[in-house]
Amino acid sequence: MSVPPPLKPATLHDVARAAGVSPITASRALSNPALVSPKTIALVQQAVEATGYIPNLLAGGLKSRRSRMVAGIVPALSVAQFLPSVQTLTETLAEEGYQVLLGQTRYDAAREEAVLNTMISRQPDGIVFAGLIQSEAARERLRRAGVPVVEIWDLSQRPVDMLVGFSHLKVGSALAGFCLARGWRRVGIATADDHRAMQRREGFIAAFGREVPTACVTAPSNLERGRRALADLLAQDPALRMICCSSDQLAHGVLVEAHARGLRVPQDLAICGFGNADFSAHLLPSLSTVLVDGPGIGRLAAEMVLARARGEPVAQPVVDVGFRIVERESTAGG
Amino acid sequence: MSVPPPLKPATLHDVARAAGVSPITASRALSNPALVSPKTIALVQQAVEATGYIPNLLAGGLKSRRSRMVAGIVPALSVAQFLPSVQTLTETLAEEGYQVLLGQTRYDAAREEAVLNTMISRQPDGIVFAGLIQSEAARERLRRAGVPVVEIWDLSQRPVDMLVGFSHLKVGSALAGFCLARGWRRVGIATADDHRAMQRREGFIAAFGREVPTACVTAPSNLERGRRALADLLAQDPALRMICCSSDQLAHGVLVEAHARGLRVPQDLAICGFGNADFSAHLLPSLSTVLVDGPGIGRLAAEMVLARARGEPVAQPVVDVGFRIVERESTAGG
DNA sequence: CTGTTAGCGCCTTCAT
DNA sequence: ATGAAGGCGCTAACAG
Numbered sequence: 001m002s003v004p005p006p007l008k009p010a011t012l013h014d015v016a017r018a019a020g021v022s023p024i025t026a027s028r029a030l031s032n033p034a035l036v037s038p039k040t041i042a043l044v045q046q047a048v049e050a051t052g053y054i055p056n057l058l059a060g061g062l063k064s065r066r067s068r069m070v071a072g073i074v075p076a077l078s079v080a081q082f083l084p085s086v087q088t089l090t091e092t093l094a095e096e097g098y099q100v101l102l103g104q105t106r107y108d109a110a111r112e113e114a115v116l117n118t119m120i121s122r123q124p125d126g127i128v129f130a131g132l133i134q135s136e137a138a139r140e141r142l143r144r145a146g147v148p149v150v151e152i153w154d155l156s157q158r159p160v161d162m163l164v165g166f167s168h169l170k171v172g173s174a175l176a177g178f179c180l181a182r183g184w185r186r187v188g189i190a191t192a193d194d195h196r197a198m199q200r201r202e203g204f205i206a207a208f209g210r211e212v213p214t215a216c217v218t219a220p221s222n223l224e225r226g227r228r229a230l231a232d233l234l235a236q237d238p239a240l241r242m243i244c245c246s247s248d249q250l251a252h253g254v255l256v257e258a259h260a261r262g263l264r265v266p267q268d269l270a271i272c273g274f275g276n277a278d279f280s281a282h283l284l285p286s287l288s289t290v291l292v293d294g295p296g297i298g299r300l301a302a303e304m305v306l307a308r309a310r311g312e313p314v315a316q317p318v319v320d321v322g323f324r325i326v327e328r329e330s331t332a333g334g
Numbered sequence: 335m336s337v338p339p340p341l342k343p344a345t346l347h348d349v350a351r352a353a354g355v356s357p358i359t360a361s362r363a364l365s366n367p368a369l370v371s372p373k374t375i376a377l378v379q380q381a382v383e384a385t386g387y388i389p390n391l392l393a394g395g396l397k398s399r400r401s402r403m404v405a406g407i408v409p410a411l412s413v414a415q416f417l418p419s420v421q422t423l424t425e426t427l428a429e430e431g432y433q434v435l436l437g438q439t440r441y442d443a444a445r446e447e448a449v450l451n452t453m454i455s456r457q458p459d460g461i462v463f464a465g466l467i468q469s470e471a472a473r474e475r476l477r478r479a480g481v482p483v484v485e486i487w488d489l490s491q492r493p494v495d496m497l498v499g500f501s502h503l504k505v506g507s508a509l510a511g512f513c514l515a516r517g518w519r520r521v522g523i524a525t526a527d528d529h530r531a532m533q534r535r536e537g538f539i540a541a542f543g544r545e546v547p548t549a550c551v552t553a554p555s556n557l558e559r560g561r562r563a564l565a566d567l568l569a570q571d572p573a574l575r576m577i578c579c580s581s582d583q584l585a586h587g588v589l590v591e592a593h594a595r596g597l598r599v600p601q602d603l604a605i606c607g608f609g610n611a612d613f614s615a616h617l618l619p620s621l622s623t624v625l626v627d628g629p630g631i632g633r634l635a636a637e638m639v640l641a642r643a644r645g646e647p648v649a650q651p652v653v654d655v656g657f658r659i660v661e662r663e664s665t666a667g668g
Numbered sequence: 669c670t671g672t673t674a675g676c677g678c679c680t681t682c683a684t
Numbered sequence: 685a686t687g688a689a690g691g692c693g694c695t696a697a698c699a700g
Contacts, residue, residue, distance in 0.1 A: 009479065011677060022687050027679065037685060052478060057455040058396050059677035063692045067392060069456075072436070077411075077421040087411040090436050099452065102406070102424050102434040118433065121391040122403075144386065145343065223613035249613075256618050279557035279583075284590050345693060356671050361695060371669060393693035396676045 010051035019047035030055065061123065070126040070305055071119040073103040073112075075194070079220045080249060081275050081294070082130045085152060088298030089128055096306055098125065107194055107219055113138045120145050126305030128298075131196065132156050148308040150301040153292075154196055155320060162317040164300045168196045171290055171323055172203020175244050175272065178325055180208065184242040184270065187212050190229035190250050192219040197246035200274070204244065213237050221246060226253015227260070234261070241270065242331075248273035248280045248289050255283065255330065271330040285329030292323050344385035353381035364389065395457065404639055405453040405461040407437035407446075409528070413554045414583060415609050415628070416464045419486060422632030423462055430640055432459065441528055441553055447472045454479050460639030462632075465530065466490050482642040484635040487626075488530055489654060496651040498634045502530045505624055505657055506537020509578050509606065512659055514542065518576040518604065521546050524563035524584050526553035531580035534608070538578065547571050555580060560587015561594070568595070575604065576665075582607035582614045582623055589617065589664065605664045619663030626657045 016026040029044035149161040215229035245251035251273030350360040363378035483495040549563035579585035585607030614621040
């Protein structure tokens with residue numbers, strides 16, 4: 001049973017020889033069986049077993065110009081926001097034999113460019129980028145390279161190529177409307193300092209009609225920073241009635257800090273998050289939030305890239321998936 | 335300023351011609367400048383600018399047999415446990431020009447094998463696998479392929495190759511000792527159904543001396559399942575004094591459910607988690623947990639792979655990074 | 669320090 | 685349905 005390990009792994013040539021056919025026939029038997037007779041296919045498959053052949057996708061990709069890899073680029077893997085999108089992207093692509101190459105920009109423009117350059121060198125069949133690509137040089141290089149690009153989780157007048165996202169400004173104004181409708185005037189904002197979160201804040205203020213107390217924390221946000229943010233906000237205005245947060249993690253921190261200070265939520269203080277994290281519906285009180293279809297964004301981005309890879313046109317290269325405010329206990333009453 | 339986009343992207347040949355040198359010299363100027371005169375380097379760099387050259391790492395990898403890619407395989411990206419390791423792995427590798435290829439097994443043995451096969455076809459310079467590789471066929475194929483493999487987050491008598499982890503049995507027995515020392519006899523376990531979590535449970539029971547009420551939830555665990563787990567456990571024994579959980583997410587859920595039922599933590603019910611999630615220290619009460627150095631595991635794994643890629647021997651191919659019980663408010667008193 | 673030669677393993681193109 | 689030729693873009697291995 002046990003075959004001694006060959007020093008050199010078997011190549012398609014070895015398989016072809018073992019099967020008594022030419023290399024190209026072996027190749028077709030494996031990647032395009034429709035063109036080969038059933039007899040030959042069986043022969044080749046036996047030869048594959050016998051030789052322990054494992055194809056070299058690098059070599060195949062060189063000639064065929066299809067690497068079957070897609071770059072997935074996020075600020076950091078720890079940004080919980082993007083995880084469902086990346087996970088679904090990876091799964092959807094895997095079903096079609098594509099793998100995701102991971103890149104992290106750390107919210108850093110210089111690294112963003114470096115990461116994109118490295119990715120281009122790897123000849124990916126697509127690039128999915130969380131956020132908008134800022135660097136003009138990178139945008140130009142991507143267009144030149146002709147790689148399909150999908151920017152996700154934001155909206156832009158001038159995407160590099162394709163886009164699946166929604167308007168953060170509109171999220172902000174929707175939240176402002178939400179507060180105004182309930183008569184909440186003393187509202188504070190706890191926000192991370194990333195571009196998208198700040199845009200939501202801008203949208204909020206524009207619709208709210210005036211500046212509001214703001215606590216700004218370094219991205220990525222987390223529970224601890226949420227606690228500090230509330231402390232900061234209450235120092236600015238102890239009578240705040242409502243806090244809008246740039247993530248559910250931050251909102252959770254605000255909630256914990258509120259409890260630590262004996263504030264009742266929502267009676268004394270209402271709280272709203274963003275992103276509908278898996279825990280939000282199950283906190284005490286359950287957390288109101290803004291729902292965005294993260295998995296849907298990942299799946300759509302994958303399908304766009306796959307369509308391009310197959311040479312099909314993409315019907316709708318820019319998709320606004322929208323969002324929805326989910327009212328739960330933390331904003332009840334009002 | 336604006337150069338019209340070339341139909342064909344520039345190759346190293348184009349750069350060499352523009353610089354008036356041979357292709358191999360251009361190659362060396364870019365990838366091994368120490369071997370080339372400063373004058374030539376400058377020439378080549380100008381040519382790179384002029385042509386807009388972007389190297390093709392696929393082609394380079396084919397010849398040099400170094401793909402500069404490392405496979406990173408987890409059950410699912412949403413398993414919070416592994417994120418710090420994957421993030422640090424990705425960062426550490428990126429510093430050396432390596433990228434991570436993402437794979438997800440979904441806790442599924444069949445997919446585990448499929449994912450590993452796909453990864454091998456991509457000629458990675460290493461494979462970092464969260465957990466132990468179960469499939470004997472895959473283990474054999476990996477050895478044949480000669481790819482450096484690092485199994486992480488577990489310990490084994492027979493790793494495929496290298497390993498960075500710790501003993502889950504020992505974690506369990508340490509937790510049992512922790513409970514016994516405080517005189518807590520009515521202890522329940524809330525656990526996910528994955529292999530490692532179940533091992534911790536086994537270690538607990540062995541050291542505790544008897545079976546204990548157990549609520550078992552489907553992995554990956556989250557807050558909602560933690561709430562259900564406590565409900566389940568209290569139905570089994572309403573007088574439980576302490577709950578050990580297989581993750582901090584689960585423990586968080588147990589904490590929330592305890593509060594929902596008017597139980598005081600830790601006075602009525604003590605809770606301990608696992609993994610030291612970023613939020614654990616900042617909950618009310620702060621959550622006791624088992625600390626494991628996730629980023630450290632990722633960094634070590636990266637360094638092992640890099641060492642192998644450089645042809646250096648790995649001094650310690652199996653590393654037990656250990657763990658530490660972190661006592662916080664949720665287990666105070668007792 | 670630089671160049672020549674020769675492939676890496678596979679697949680596209682064209683022929684049969 | 686199968687095969688032959690050639691080359692994808694780059695870099696080892698050797699020369700000079």
